[in-house]
Amino acid sequence: MAGVPSSLHESIVIVGAGVFGLSTALALKERGYSDITILDRELPPVRDGSSTDISRIIRSDYLDPFYSRLATEAIQSWKSSNLFKPHYHPSGYMLTTEVKEDIYLEKNKEILRGQKQTYRELNDVAALKQMIPGEDLKDLKYGYVNTNAGWADAAGAIRALATHLAGLGVSFITGPRGTLQSLIVDDTGKKVLGVNVAQGSPIHASRVILATGAWTARYLDDLDYHITGSAQPLGFIQLTPEEGRRLANIPVSINTTSGVFLFPPSPGDNLLKVAYHGHGFEIETSAAHGDTGKDGVNLRVISVPQRDANNAASKFFPEDADKYLRAGLRQLIPSIADRPWVKTRLCWYTETPKGDFIADYHHTLSGLFIATGGSGHGFKFLPVLGRYIADCFERTAVSDVRQRWKLPKPSPQKEKLQVNDGSRRGPPRRMLRREEQLRANL
């Protein structure tokens, strides 16, 4: 079939060593592809990548049965595979709401029942106090705990997978030599031949897979309204060992009214992470067409992280985000609500209009495949995602997967992006003011 690799020995370059790039490499390696090279700006786990830090929620609670099924399959792997199991913590996942018969929770429970999975109803504050012991909690209307869920040590799982891939013979190139500068396109302008990198000679390949997460709009023209970056705030609180012991068994908890969620303390160092599944912040940065943002004519303005800087280094934290997280923390763990953050961070979501992933060949450039669009919910799929992406790569995916993960056609109208799969809460997306963006080093 047109555009499908004709041999397992074709050279494949994957740009991006996060969830999308590494899981794709794993699946391709398992299918026998012998010549795979992964490029990244840094050694994974990449400090400012989206697939890092101490934790990610692993849950199958989705209104869309497609992702619910996929997540259930992934959780099975988190629980059983030698590679991923050490990084999975089956703490359970608690969802609370202020709304009686909240459609989001009711539909999720219906899906769980359909899958013959058990969950525990929470209907009063006494039930909440059992879940979060030793706190002076005043308020719970409704909720449930999905016990077949938990969280993963994100950096740990990524490090383990990268090491595993290296052991299987996948090559890694990181740093300036691993940093994509631009695609090499043949004279006809229709075929990708490899990548130019920030240092040294070009790297040629029969196929290039772009798995560059929130950076992707830098490298693809006219798709920035379909793949865009949003910065999402998160804060960390240092618990004492005694608090750590007391809260060790709390579930990952989300208040679905506000979107604020928090994790049990990280074992060992007792860091408690708070975030919210919301609309985040946009920035304005300029990039030249079709390359990585060097000075050029005809610049376009997009919302993406910097390529040549560590986007997680700045101490800047939007004031409104700080307040919002504090308020959410105060409702769930009031005893620590006034303690200063030991660390804050902006982490990038790669947004698509409906929160669907992208795994598809480019419309006009043959040899170029795009695997991205995590939309703030991709991590949990790490153990299985690559198989579905590899199906798209080999054009054998079932139509449901193919249709959902299609690369959107470039559209000349800059229509408003509706980034929401129904799970986002909190204030609308806000553009960081110029001075905020400067302080954030973005």
Ligand SMILES: Cc1cc2nc3c(=O)[nH]c(=O)nc-3n(C[C@H](O)[C@H](O)[C@H](O)COP(=O)(O)OP(=O)(O)OC[C@H]3O[C@@H](n4cnc5c(N)ncnc54)[C@H](O)[C@@H]3O)c2cc1C
């Ligand atoms: C705060 C936050 C909380 C989240 N919570 C959850 C959760 O609880 N559960 C869940 O399932 N998901 C969650 N997600 C979503 C999930 O983490 C992402 O969907 C997933 O990590 C995206 O992976 P990726 O491979 O697309 O991106 P990344 O991990 O960012 O990988 C892209 C890589 O491309 C590299 N790159 C970019 N440009 C270049 C270049 N020019 N040359 C070389 N390399 C380049 C970058 O360095 C980067 O390492 C969360 C995300 C964030 C930000």
Ligand SMILES: *[C@@H]1O[C@H](CO)[C@@H](O)[C@H](O)[C@H]1NC(C)=O
């Ligand atoms: C959830 O958030 C809402 C809105 O901020 C708040 O009124 C409610 O008390 C919170 N509930 C819990 C259980 O934290």
